[in-house]
Amino acid sequence: MTDKIQIGSHELKSRLLVGTGKYRDLDETSRAIEASGADMVTMAVRRTNLGQNPNEPNLLDVISPDRYTLLPNTAGCRTADDAVRTCRLARELLDGHNLVKLEVISESRTLYPDVVETLRAARTLVEDNFEVMVYTSDDPLIATELESIGCVAVMPLGAPIGSGLGLQNPYNIREILDNLKVPVIVDAGVGTASDATVAMELGCEGVLMNTAIAEANDPVTMARAMRLAIESGRLAYEAGRMPRKRYADSSSPETGLIE
């Protein structure tokens, strides 16, 4: 097993953080999250459907706040004010739990983070005693600024949300890792297990994903694949990979051959 990670006041055993969106039903959600081994699980805050059967199962019935560290997000928010409002509602909803995933997006085609509004919201939330894990672009300067504001984790995208394209700019992620002391977690863009491993081999503290698991043909099996991929990538990072060489280097001795 790899070591634990500390995010703000929360200690996590798993470096895989997972979302709860896009599953067929709550049963599949629950089985996939279980198979992922994740301790930190994201959720969204939305208007209650007033017409619904009040006894319909709720996300928090299957993803218990007693068992998982919940990470409410501000997905869908397009202004700092909306994001701050959503975080305050989430804190009330979860009885004072002050950990949030801040994301402010600018438009629907790319869901690219609006870093101007994100910076504004981050300042307000940190001042209001939230522990902020922040979704951002892979711009190293913005990442550094978010750390200096006081965010407890900085989460650059690997590729657009839900795209499954894998890490598009590993050099920027590497640069962010070199500059920051707080955990750097790749959030968004992972498509399959090897993408998650690449992020971990770079030295990221963790990876947050949703669609790669939820939209796999078999989400529960993919959740397990991701768990192994994250652990594998982390171990490879800790072990330290061999240098790349241009030419072959024989694995068997070149002496003592029969003649």
Place this chain on the structure above:
Amino acid sequence: MQVSVNGQIEEIQAQSLESFLGSKLLLGHRIAVELNGEIVPKSQFSSVMLMDGDVLEIVNAIGGG
């Protein structure tokens, strides 16, 4: 009187927030309530009276990434 609840205008009798939430079968469920832009802590549901023109937002947790 009229209040706005999650963007819908509703005609209701004057009552406490608690009894309004009770009428929607929401008491005891994991929700958070914002009244005119301010969070109302659960402990204050019974003491807050709804007024004509109030704007309520009632939210819960759902799946998301």
